[in-house]
Amino acid sequence: MKAFDDGLRGDAPGGGRYGEAVFPPGQAGEDERIDYGALAYDDVTMARLRALGAGPGWHCLDVGAGTGTVSRRLLAEAGVASVLAVDRDVRFLAERPAPGLDVLEADITAPGAVPGRFRLVHARFVLMHLPERERLIATLAEHVAPGGVLVLSDAVDLTSDRTPGTPYTAAMRAMWQGLRTTIGTDVSWVPSYPRLLREAGLVSVGAEIHVPALLPGSPISRFWADTWERSRAAMLATGLVDSAGVDAAVRYLDSDECAALSAGMLTAWGRRPGEA
Numbered sequence: 582m583k584a585f586d587d588g589l590r591g592d593a594p595g596g597g598r599y600g601e602a603v604f605p606p607g608q609a610g611e612d613e614r615i616d617y618g619a620l621a622y623d624d625v626t627m628a629r630l631r632a633l634g635a636g637p638g639w640h641c642l643d644v645g646a647g648t649g650t651v652s653r654r655l656l657a658e659a660g661v662a663s664v665l666a667v668d669r670d671v672r673f674l675a676e677r678p679a680p681g682l683d684v685l686e687a688d689i690t691a692p693g694a695v696p697g698r699f700r701l702v703h704a705r706f707v708l709m710h711l712p713e714r715e716r717l718i719a720t721l722a723e724h725v726a727p728g729g730v731l732v733l734s735d736a737v738d739l740t741s742d743r744t745p746g747t748p749y750t751a752a753m754r755a756m757w758q759g760l761r762t763t764i765g766t767d768v769s770w771v772p773s774y775p776r777l778l779r780e781a782g783l784v785s786v787g788a789e790i791h792v793p794a795l796l797p798g799s800p801i802s803r804f805w806a807d808t809w810e811r812s813r814a815a816m817l818a819t820g821l822v823d824s825a826g827v828d829a830a831v832r833y834l835d836s837d838e839c840a841a842l843s844a845g846m847l848t849a850w851g852r853r854p855g856e857a
């Protein structure tokens with residue numbers, strides 16, 4: 582394990598980074614919040630990674646691996662040879678070891694943060710939070726071995742101007758704006774991923790979107806409610822919602838009134854030319 586170098590700052594207007602003022606890993610229950618997202622999306626992620634060929638003999642890199650659900654499923658279900666799980670804070674990965682799982686504590690925005698080339702490079706719900714995302718896509722592409730694949734997944738916001746105002750849409754808009762200001766999160770880039778992968782020299786580029794159903798008590802509904810709770814201060818600071826509005830949005834999510842689209846997960850992939 583390598584010590585995290587936090588000397589780097591992004592371009593969030595507030596100057597903050599993921600895991601500091603918002604989503605600190607030391608805050609009780611942060612691993613559960615990440616796991617709610619994993620419950621909502623892991624099956625879709627695994628189906629795509631397997632369709633792209635992830636299996637025996639593959640050496641994989643999971644960037645911003647969080648609690649490591651995808652890393653461990655790659656080993657246990659897809660039977661890959663190894664996974665290097667990288668995160669700026671590896672406490673959740675260290676708590677759940679698995680044979681073939683190597684853990685590296687590193688800030689992926691730092692030059693030379695990760696050694697080597699891999700058959701699969703995967704980053705889910707990470708680049709959207711990092712202001713350096715455009716440069717990082719090129720860097721991650723360099724970590725793909727010839728014949729290997731880079732797979733990026735991030736959120737797409739489906740609340741448009743035509744979406745009727747509900748507690749849910751008000752909370753979502755405040756959340757995206759609040760995260761943008763405090764830590765530099767920006768999901769407006771995500772639909773550009775296929776083009777950015779192509780510009781990084783990758784071929785056979787593809788993309789798909791999955792939108793989990795917002796049903797009361799579902800993992801994705803619990804994920805959003807918990808995410809709003811943890812980013813409440815950033816949301817209130819936008820002036821787009823007040824505390825009663827956030828509470829109303831949480832109640833709305835848990836009610837039969839709820840009739841809304843979750844943010845979707847866009848997954849985009851591209852291959853490095855050459856023989857594996």
Ligand SMILES: C[S@@+](CC[C@H](N)C(=O)[O-])C[C@H]1O[C@@H](n2cnc3c(N)ncnc32)[C@H](O)[C@@H]1O
Pocket residue numbers: 599600615618619644645646647648649650667668669670687688689690704705706707710711
């Ligand atoms: C929303 S979680 C996603 C976790 C996992 N990829 C998943 O989809 O379940 C984002 C993860 O990225 C990590 N992360 C954020 N910034 C990072 C950075 N600069 N370098 C490495 N990891 C980072 C966080 O610590 C966190 O574990």
